[in-house]
Amino acid sequence: MKIHDENIISLQSLKSDCSQCSGLCCTALFFSKMDGFPEDKQAEKPCSNLQKNYQCKIHGELEKKKMKGCIGYDCFGAGQQVTQSIYFGQTWQNTPGKAKEIFDVYIVVFQLYQIRYFLLESMSLLPAKILKSNIKSLIQENEIICNSVP
Template sequence: MSDTTEPPSAGPAAADRPALRADCADCFGLCCVALPFAASTDFAIGKDAGEPCRNLRADFRCGIHSRLRAEGFPGCTVYDCFGAGQKVSQLTFEGRDWRRHPGTASEMFAVFPVMRHLHELLWYLTEALALPAARPVHGALREALRETERLTLGSASELRELDVAAHRDRVNQLLLRTSELVRARIPGNKKNRRGADLIGADLRGADLRGANLRGACLIAANLTRADLTAADLIGADVRDADLSAADLRGAVFLTQAQLNAAKGDAATRLPPSLTRPAHW
């Protein structure tokens, strides 16, 4: 692992995205009711989409929020709506919650996943615009950001009818180009492990600078002391991966949810836009 390569700066724009961070106080517990989950190591119980979690209180707060991991709900601690919950609750449905206005429930629950996809794209686009290496595509990125934001302001019916997969595909082309521009600044050969099965892989001290790890399965991989400077981690599954003392500064498209799902320690170096999980 090298200490001489300066990580790409994400800049202040990447560190200041309040509208793209979950604000549960302004949400009607949408992730706790709209989404299904199965009984597993991530969830102590299972439930169907549209069925409120048994831990959801009348005020839309979680009754075991401070004890989620201890109570068998680590999956809840790694979920991130990127601010979609409060937008659907307070903007799309103008503060009308599904309990007092049950006629809104089915539409609200259908709109929430669409908004979540759009807000995730807004997060990535905002990050891309803060990367100096992506300057050649900043114009196209700004246009995509404006269009994505415009879509989030649509009515509930417009959001339900949106072909969000097609929009994601268009935006992804720009994000891929951004990744290529950032990773090209790292000298030497870069590893291409896009979509690779790296479950439990021993990657201790690995030089993964500028690596393409898009969609890679890194569940329980040992990345202790690995250098992931400028590595593209979009969609990578890092559940229970050991990131102790790893260098993630300048990692491309890393999210808080990914960090929350992984393991790390006080020596793990993080991008300025993300925070060290409490369970590390």
């Protein structure tokens, strides 16, 4: 099953770039040790391994430490979108008054990007060929909603 070129380009735009994010997944979300994260953590609290510069203190050791939750998580580019394009560098750390809003927006954008990723991927499946125009409309709708957040 081949992914068309236009879909590859769109999928690339959903690639996460942690260097442009403010550690949103490591802060906004709750997670647990049982799921392969370093600790049981409440939502909206930074992971104890997240440094002030938003980098992970144990990034190079995630595999050795069997942090499958951290390794497997993908925000589909929502983190950099929220940090750079929606809040223009304002973060939960440098603008604490907006932290709650930023976390909520991140979760909405993450879910929308995840949906868009699966819609794009479904266009590459032969059995879904008959649904292509419906899927395209849903992607356009998704883009419109994303552009109206927050």
